[in-house]
Amino acid sequence: MSLQAKSTEVIIENLGLSFGDTQVLKGIDLTIKAGEFFSFLGPSGSGKSTLLRAIAGFGPEPTGRILIGGQEVAKLPPWERNVGMVFQSYALWPHMTVAKNVAFGLEERKVARPEIDKRVKEALDLVDLADYAQRRPSQLSGGQQQRVALARTIIIEPRVLLLDEPLSNLDANLRVQMRRDILSLQKKLNLTTIFVTHDQEEANTTSARMAVLNNGILQQVGAPIELYDAPANRFVASFLGTANILEGETKTNGELTAFLTSGGLQIPLKQGTDHITTIAIRPQNISLHAPGGSPSEAEIRFKAIVEETEFLGSTLRYGVKAGGETMLVDHVHKPGDRVFAIAEQVDMAITPDHVTLLHG
Numbered sequence: 001m002s003l004q005a006k007s008t009e010v011i012i013e014n015l016g017l018s019f020g021d022t023q024v025l026k027g028i029d030l031t032i033k034a035g036e037f038f039s040f041l042g043p044s045g046s047g048k049s050t051l052l053r054a055i056a057g058f059g060p061e062p063t064g065r066i067l068i069g070g071q072e073v074a075k076l077p078p079w080e081r082n083v084g085m086v087f088q089s090y091a092l093w094p095h096m097t098v099a100k101n102v103a104f105g106l107e108e109r110k111v112a113r114p115e116i117d118k119r120v121k122e123a124l125d126l127v128d129l130a131d132y133a134q135r136r137p138s139q140l141s142g143g144q145q146q147r148v149a150l151a152r153t154i155i156i157e158p159r160v161l162l163l164d165e166p167l168s169n170l171d172a173n174l175r176v177q178m179r180r181d182i183l184s185l186q187k188k189l190n191l192t193t194i195f196v197t198h199d200q201e202e203a204n205t206t207s208a209r210m211a212v213l214n215n216g217i218l219q220q221v222g223a224p225i226e227l228y229d230a231p232a233n234r235f236v237a238s239f240l241g242t243a244n245i246l247e248g249e250t251k252t253n254g255e256l257t258a259f260l261t262s263g264g265l266q267i268p269l270k271q272g273t274d275h276i277t278t279i280a281i282r283p284q285n286i287s288l289h290a291p292g293g294s295p296s297e298a299e300i301r302f303k304a305i306v307e308e309t310e311f312l313g314s315t316l317r318y319g320v321k322a323g324g325e326t327m328l329v330d331h332v333h334k335p336g337d338r339v340f341a342i343a344e345q346v347d348m349a350i351t352p353d354h355v356t357l358l359h360g
Contacts, residue, residue, distance in 0.1 A: 007034035008069040008159040008192045010055065015064035015074075017054055024050050025062065026216045032194060037186050039195045039203040042213035043239070051213070052162050052196045056085045069159055084158030088165045090149040092137040098124070098148050099133040105156040123151040126185060143174045150182070154189065161186070161193040167202060179206055200240060204228075212236050234358050237280040244281045244327050245358075259355070263324025268300055268352045278358040283330035285354035288318060288340060289347045296349075304348040306340045322348050 015028040024047050032038045040048035053059045055066055057078035066074040073081045092101050099120050106116045124130045127147035137145055146166060153161060163182070167175045183206050186193045197203050203210050204224040212219040212227065212235075220232040231237035234245060248261040250269070257269045259279050267279070288304070295301045304322035311317075311333070318329045318340065329348065331337070340346055 007190050009034045009067075010160060010192060010194070011065070011067040012051075012055075013065040013067075015051070015054065015062050015066065017050060017060060017062040019060065024216045025054065028064070028218050030211060030218065030221065032192065033208075035190045035192055036208050037183060037193045037195065037206055039197060039207040039210035040213060041197060041200065041203040041210050041239075042219075043198055045215075046213040047216040048196045048198075048213050049164055050216075052085075052164055052194060055160070055194065056083055056162050057081050082156075082158055083160045083162055084153035084156060085162040085164065086146075086149045086153050086166045088168055090137075090145050090166075090169075092145060092148055092152075094137055097134050097136060098129060098140070101137070101148055102152045102155055105152060109156070119155050123155040126154070126188070127151045127181075141174075142170050143178055146170065146178055147181070150185065154185070154191070159192070161191050163193065163195045165196055165198070167197070167199075175202070182206070212239065214239070229356075231280065231356060231358065234278055234280070237356060237358060242283055242328060242330075243356075244283065244286075244325075246279050246281070246325060247277060248279070249277060250275045261323070261325055263322075265302060265323045265325055267350055267355060269355060269357070270352050276357045276359060280356040280358055281327075281350060281354060282356075283317065283328040284315075284332075285350075286327060286329045287349045288320065288329055288331065289349060290338075291345055291347050293347065295347075296351075298353070299349045299351045301347040301349045304346050306342055306344045306346060309339070309342065320346065320348055 010032040012028050012030040015025055016023065017025040028051060040051055042048045050059065054062050057076060062074055065072055068081060102123055103116050103120050106119060124133055127150055129144065129147055129151065132140065132144065137148065167178055170178060179202055195206060207224055209221060209223055211221045214235050220227055220236050227236060228240050231240060237243045238245060246261045248259050251258050251260050259267045259269055302322040304320040306318055307321050308319035309316065314333055316331045316333045316339065320327050320329055
């Protein structure tokens, strides 16, 4: 396989970008490692696609710096950056065959025909579309069109591969297969890849690291598990999965530190905790028990009443009221397990190790 990618570091320094009077990126500082699969994750309007397009060179010229392989590119046009971008719509030429679509970038670069033919074959082999070279895009499924767009991008041997929500037009099962295919291709080529998505599962399953954005501001960067288990602030805790967010204040009595919620629950915290006003507890880190049982040494129990239940397949989700707080509690569903009824009184158990302190 002669198609190759040189692992390239991407550095973004104090990047800002505005559309007219509206500032959509605000002081972004970020380093993406050479050969890394990195995701920008956030809700609609968070700035993630705008940041990706700024790296590609599309849109208004930003302030700050963008370095690709040590080269400052923020003021360069897209065709001088040698990055490859796959768009959400795939952007294939409908009148061209698959082979012609894939060859287009090399033809524009005046590459010799024998070299073009050789690299087109290699690119189509990589995405398992060699038998579809003479078909038109309209004769392909959505997943196959996606792979043509990938082949057309990697054939130019870009320094960085940029993927702007490339799976959003596919059905759920095909999305799962395509994200595996994209990750496998990225590993084969050792290609620095930046993936934009609003889907947490896509980001979690593909990314070595990811950046969570909101309102044009970088909220937190890290491995998916790190961000989920130790969110930096309320937004990250709420956006990554489900969390019970509780307001209140820290109370210290001698060596005992606890968080007193606004609803009246006193939840023990680990010693040495700074003063905080917000905590998060994941639903799966709370358990429910029949009243009267003996708590373990590490946990504290509260009297609660079940207000609602949701069966989610692998999980049974309860909504319970404890004191003045309404909490979500997830239990792994197993056949034969007891299911608590609406209005049933239960004990709700929490341990300090499962309480996340939020500082913003």
